[in-house]
Amino acid sequence: MNRVAPVSRTPAVWLSAALLVFVSSFACADAPAPAARPGHAAIASANFHATEAGLEVLAKGGNAFDAAIAVASTLSVVEPESSGIGGGFMAVLHRADGREVFLDARETAPAAVDPKDYLDKNGEPNRDTALNGPLSAGIPGEPAGLAWLAAHYGKLPLSASLAPAIRIARDGFELDGRLADAIAGREQDIRRWPASVAKYLPDGKVPTKGQHWRDPDQARTLELLGAHGFDGFYRGEVAGKLVDAVHAAGGNWTAKDLAGYQVKERAPIVVDYRGYRVVTAPPSSSGGVALAEILNILSGYDLGKLDEAHRTHLVIEAMRRAFRDHNDYLGDPDFVKMPLDMLLSPYYAAGLRQTILPDKATPSSMLPVSTGTDPGMHTTHFSVIDKDGNIASITLTVNYTMGSTFVAAGTGVLLNDEMDDFALVPNKPNVYGLLGSVANAPAPGKRMLSSMTPSIVFGADRVGVIGSPGGSTIITQVLEGVLAFIDGKDAAGIVGQKRYHHQYMPDRVDVEPGAFDPATADALTRMGHTLKERSPWGYMNVVTWDLKTNRLDAASDPRRESGLGKVQ
Structure with missing residues (x-):
């Protein structure tokens, strides 16, 4: 488990008043003994090409981690x-x-990195340099992560697990509507970069759904x-092409930045909630900490005995x-206590x-006041269980839709725009409306804070x-998914349920249509x-395993037209 020293500064007054007892460790359960092998496999991802690629690699004798490489690399194509080899990922x-x-x-x-590059003349965040072009891009982690998975956890050579993605990139596939819409939505930014135009605007035009698409450079x-x-x-x-392209467009990467990148293995956060063991992401993800904190708060209530309104109220307040x-x-735990x-x-x-x-909202104005904007809807996630019971829960991202829109010439690599996930100006919102302190300020080699929350939930059955x-x-999606799983919903029920969200600032509850009845x-x-x-x-994308029947179930979100959850 993570053991990280507390910061020296005093918590805010309202937190001090709330803290009744402080201990130097947090609750967790021991890792469960290996269960019976399921004997078959399941994958759920946001694109049927990716799910099929993972199943193809499993059929070749690979395990869940080889399949994860196939899914992730195919999603890049x-x-x-939402993701790609110009971005990064987090995996449980x-x-x-x-x-x-x-x-x-x-x-x-x-x-x-120079924080001044991301400020306008008034000292406010400069959204252009934070979100567009090479200055917005961090050093990618996904390729190193895929190589690490193959070397330390897989059964097959890396080349074998990448083969489906290479074939699809070389031979081509039909664009789905979401990719065509994403290119149309970022067209003006794409047009700023010649290699991006060459890749995403063939013949100078926005591609259409169903158009045959090839990506030989990425292959x-x-x-x-x-x-x-x-x-x-x-x-x-x-690496040489990446550095040359970034420099030519005003960026600041070096060969040393790339060669010095390191994958980090960390102990996951583990929290026990009402007899279920939730294994989730530690920093540099913020997601697992927030998820565990919410579950710990909710553990003091019997939510099942409450009506929908009061149950939801308590979840929102948590x-x-x-x-x-x-x-x-x-x-980043390597930089911040x-x-x-x-x-x-x-x-x-x-x-x-x-x-x-119990029956009244706490205005966020009672806490330190800030402002925020709409949360964003990007990134991707997939879930895998193989026939032996190996499990991969992996979330990947290039941050905003189409990342930085900058393609490094000759590589096919679309760079991320993750620099916006730093607190470029403390307590000013990023593109997702999230605030941050100096703990998430940019620094050389530092990982920006993420909301990615890949998780695995273990129950008795x-x-x-x-x-x-x-x-x-x-x-909040993962939280609601965990609660739905504990309530007994199947994979389709978990991914299909209506959602709601509160992130402290702005002080409102975002509600999916149909989430609540009028009462x-x-x-x-x-x-x-x-x-x-909204x-x-x-x-x-969810996979479940019923230990009593040894049955796997997989489901992809019905909100995505091309997703696929499949049991092999």
């Missing part, structure tokens, strides 16, 4: 609006022998990665408090619980593999909650 892995690990392949800031890059592992991307031909802490304390023992303590949660009124894209809503919505409003209906969000 067919779903570049459970081996059939009971070993669990968190794999951090998050992007890092280049050594020459070549994946071939080099497969042949040479880490060095195939971070040194040599590809969300509010966890996001407040998310904004203030969290960052965080009070994780406090934040993850059930005693700390008990103190926060005392600040929640069932196992659930859960995660989702969605910017800041990832945390519940009215009751929440009378309690003081401001409800804002279009459906998130593309959750």
Whole structure:
């Protein structure tokens, strides 16, 4: 488990008042003994090409981690609006022998990072340099993470697991509507970069749904990665082209930045909630800490005995408090000392619980006041269980839709725009409306804080593999998925349920249409909650394992037209 020293500064007054008891460790359960082998496999991802690629690799004798490489690399080809080898990922892995690990392949800031590059003349965040072009891009982590998975957890050579993605990139596929819409939505930014135009605007036009699409440059890059592992991307031909392209467009990457990238293995966060063991992401993800804090708060209530309005009220209030802490304390554990023992303590949660009124919202104005914007809906997640019981829960991202829109010429690599996930100006919102403190300020080699929350839930009779894209809503989507799993919903029920979200600032509850019946919505409003209906969000992908029947179930979010959950 993570053991991180508390920060020296004093928590905010309202937190001090809420903290009844402080302990130096947090509750967790021991890793479960290996269960019976399921004997078959299941994968759920946001694109049917990716799911089929993973199943193809399993059929060749690969395990869940080889399949994960196939799924992730194929998503890089067919779903570049959400993830890719120019971005990064976070993974919670459970081996059939009971070993669990968190794999951090998050992007890092280049050594020459200068916070002033992301400010306008008034000292406010400059959204253009933070979101568009090479200055917005961190050093990618996904290629290193895929090579690490193959070397340390897979059964097949990396080249074998990358083969489906290489074939699809070389031979082509039909664009789905979401990718075509994403390109159309970012057309003006794409047109700023010649290599981006060449890749995404063939013949100078926005492509249409169903158009045949090939990506030979990315196929070549994946071939080099497969042949040479880490060095195939971070040194040599590809690295040289990346650095040259970034520099030519005003960026600041160096060959040393690429060659020095490191995948980090960390102990996952583990929280026990009402007899279920939830294994989730530690920092540099903020998601697992927030998820654990919310579950610890909710553990003091019997939610099943409450009506829908009061149950939802308590969940919203727990969300509010966890996001407040998310904004203030969290960052890259290699750079920042965080009070994780406090934040993850059930005693700390008990103190926060005392600040929640049973039938009245706590205005966020009672906490330090800031402003925010709409949460974003990007990134991607997939879940895998193989026939031996190995499990992979992996969330990948390039941040905003189509990342930085900048393609490095000759590589096919679309770079991320993850620099916006740093607190470029403390307590000013990023593109997802999330706030941050100096704990998440940019620094050379530092990982920016993420909301990615890949998770695995172990119960006496069932196992659930859960995660989702969605910017800041990832945390609340996974929370609601965990609660639905514990309530007994199947995979389709978990991914299909209506969602709601509160992130401390702005002080409102985002509500998917149909999430609440009129009586519940009215009751929440009378309690003081401001409800804002918004279009459906998130593309959750879930796999479940019934240990009594040894049955696997997989489901992809119905909000995504091309997703596929499939049992082999």
